[in-house]
Amino acid sequence: MADAEDRTYRPDALIARDIDAYLERHRDKGLLRFITCGSVDDGKSTLIGRLLYDSRAVFEDQLGQLESDSARVGTQGQDLDFALLVDGLSAEREQGITIDVAYRFFANEKRKFIVADTPGHEQYTRNMVTGASTADAAVLLVDARKGVLVQTRRHAFLAQLLGIRHVILAVNKMDLVDYDRATFEAIRDDFAAFAKDFGFEGLTAIPISGFRGDNVVERSAATDWYQGPSLVEALEAVPLAGEDAQARPFRMTVQWVNRPNQDFRGFAGLVSDGTVRPGDAVRVLPSGAQATIEAIHTFDGPLEQAVAGQSVTLTLAEEVDCSRGDVISAADDPPQVADQFEASVVWMDQTAMKPGRGYWLKIGTRTVTATLAAPKYEIDVNNPAGSGSRLAAKTLELNGIGVLELRTDRPIAFEPYADSKALGGFILIDKERDATVACGMLNFALRRAQNVHWQPTDIAREHHAALKNQTPRVLWFTGLSGSGKSTIANAVEKKLALMNRHTFLLDGDNVRHGLNKDLGFTEADRIENIRRIGEVAKLMADAGLIVLTAFISPFRAERKMVRDMLPEGEFVEIFVDTPLEVAEERDVKGLYRKAREGKLKNFTGIDSPYEPPEQPEIRVNTVDMSVDEAADHIIAQILPLK
Known part of the structure; x- marks a missing residue:
């Protein structure tokens, strides 16, 4: 010095x-x-x-x-x-x-x-x-x-x-x-x-x-x-x-399944916590399968033990299902498994958080879809220790920090971030842009995550479909307001009824009179509107119905979210491709006029975006087609229905 x-x-x-x-x-x-x-x-x-x-x-x-x-x-x-x-x-x-x-x-x-x-x-x-x-x-x-x-x-x-x-x-x-x-x-x-x-x-x-x-x-x-x-x-x-980590129960997230030949199957990863030795009883999560450590392998040869901070390959004495993203843990002290959480989130993107939208959530080596609820509150970091530290918020902007609930599309092994950064810290990735938008810390699993279980039933969706002699479909009509979605969907349903098909039409305006009457037209509300409709459409498809939905559904991410709810091939995206100027000329409800005058906020096509489908299964243009022609074209594309 x-x-x-x-x-x-x-x-x-x-x-x-x-x-x-x-x-x-x-x-x-x-x-x-x-x-x-x-x-x-x-x-x-x-x-x-x-x-x-x-x-x-x-x-x-x-x-x-x-x-x-x-x-x-x-x-x-x-x-x-x-x-x-x-x-x-x-x-x-x-x-x-x-x-x-x-x-x-x-x-x-x-x-x-x-x-x-x-x-x-x-x-x-x-x-x-x-x-x-x-x-x-x-x-x-x-x-x-x-x-x-x-x-x-x-x-x-x-x-x-x-x-x-x-x-x-x-x-x-x-x-x-x-x-x-x-x-x-x-x-x-x-x-x-x-x-x-x-x-x-x-x-x-x-x-x-x-x-x-x-x-x-x-x-x-x-x-x-x-x-x-x-x-x-x-x-x-x-x-x-490392000294603290070694004293904790054993944890290793599987990064790679090493299978160079039929005689060797190892699980490679970084030991994040604890110590492991051959002969130790372990549990594979989230499945819960139990096994015994057979050997610990490294590039320099086998080890008698592995400790936190070491990268190793473990082989198991038993044949159990274990893949990338799974967690191998001490059998007598495993981490928790859940699919609903409270989390603290730091938003790191110029585009604000969209409650209800699905993001990729990466925790350890596991990537799942996570849907975020609106924040319980945003933290006022200018006064984090004072009485005014919690602010009401509907979303999070760049550098915003909030506490919210999220759910994943499948259970994951985790520990609260306060106990384990490796199993409690995550990042969120925008699916459309493949951009990291936030980082977060899991605080705890929600009680309902443990209390709500899927109840198996004896009559499966295949039986419902067989009774109706048809293959379920969700015909998802999307397009601008005034494009003709509801009119064409109604015509398609009438033609299907004449063919003795079992159908149900969910119309955007009609649904907002009941199920979604509490939702407005902000971006977050539109996302939640489509999420609810997707869940209802899925249940109706499980009942064997051909479901027709007529919604603007302006965002690709939410349309994909509904597609992912259904078995392969059952979601049919129908793009009613009508230019904005044509839809505005029709304006039978006077909505475009009000939007242009500033009396109607968040109107799609005026001050709220519409993301047209990139590869719809069916595309109809109401400028070139009549309603009957469009309906016939759609039915021809979805046949056969059995």
Whole structure:
């Protein structure tokens, strides 16, 4: 560490020259992952640069680049701008801010460290969440001149939400307040009062100067009134995650079924918790099948045991059904299995969350469809510990954090995020765009998930269909308002009735008089409208009926959701392809006129989008076809019905 009055650096003594030797020297040491977070310009990147430099983790070529960049951005004399070691994006260097999450490795004589430098700007909150998701500890910086700010509180709240239990409050830039003890203690007490209910297991406050190096690696004479540890000493005292994980019951999520030949069938994955040995009794979830560990295989040969943090291939003594995404666990202490949950969600996409829409949910190596309910509440992260921390919300926008209920299309093995990040943390992926839109933490399974079970019946859907001498179908008419959906669907049903077919027509307007009378026309309500209709149509198809539905159903995702509810081939998408100008000319209900006048909000085709089918089974154009011609064309396409 450079003395507070002597900022002359000695690169020959500090700079590592041989990368391979450096890594080999630290190979067997324990690893701590931590993040630096806090408000804008609190000095996070500078602090990490100082840690790298003083820990001798800066290499000769990096030092040369650092000196060159420091001179280019205006640093004078022998002062180095340590932030430039971390801010790698050109936009970051130009603006002097952190945008992306930068990961850096360094080590000392006691342990290895991976630090994530996370951005302080509110608009990059999602990047901070990404960095915190794998961290064991957080270094929360506060500018000594500014004290605890809104973003300080935001990041502290996110840290505890993401399961970080060890926090170091680094009161930075103490050199700019003349190392004033009263300033430090006021900030320490302010933060401690704010975070008293956050459940942090360790909270250490340290006065530092990232620029000068005070109390970063070594304790500084400039703060002789401070008797606590340096920042590095505090990091060395944080318990390693692997040590806690090994004490937990055994868990391994199957990443790959290894079957190179008929004689070998192994299950490869990362042991996330516990210890496993040959002969141990295990349970495969969600099926619940029990088996015994036959052997533990690695690239370097068999093992007598495997512990948390190791990637292995397990073979089982019994032949049981086990595939990618399943969890192999201790037989006497398995995780829970459920399909309905309460979860905390951080929304990370420019497009708002759509309640009722199906998203891919990826947890461990398992991917399922999850449907999200509207939030119970949104968390006001500007005041997370106060009485106004819960806000009413119908959706979540970018960087919004909320608590909601979700259901998956099949049971999954899980543990609450507070107990296991591996089995409690998930991401959500938009099915249409294949884009990650949110991350989340499962809090607990809903009671109804255990209390509601599918009741088997003796009369199957095939028997219902045979009695009616027909194959069930759901004829899903979609198109703009005024396209002719209801008229054509009605004509098709009349023709089917003449053919002695058993049918039922679900019309959009009619359904809103009863089943869906509580729904409006917002995007979320439209999604829920189609979900309910899909469930009703499925039940009617189970009864052996040919179901006709006439709904705008503007979104592809919801039409696909209904398709996925039914057996292959039973969902028939019929696109009534009528141009907007033609539908608007008809306007028998006067709806387009009201929408154009601003008297009718969220009207499809005007101020709410319509996503036309990309590959419908049937397409009719009412400009070129009469109603009878369209009906005959549809019936010809769906025949035979037996």
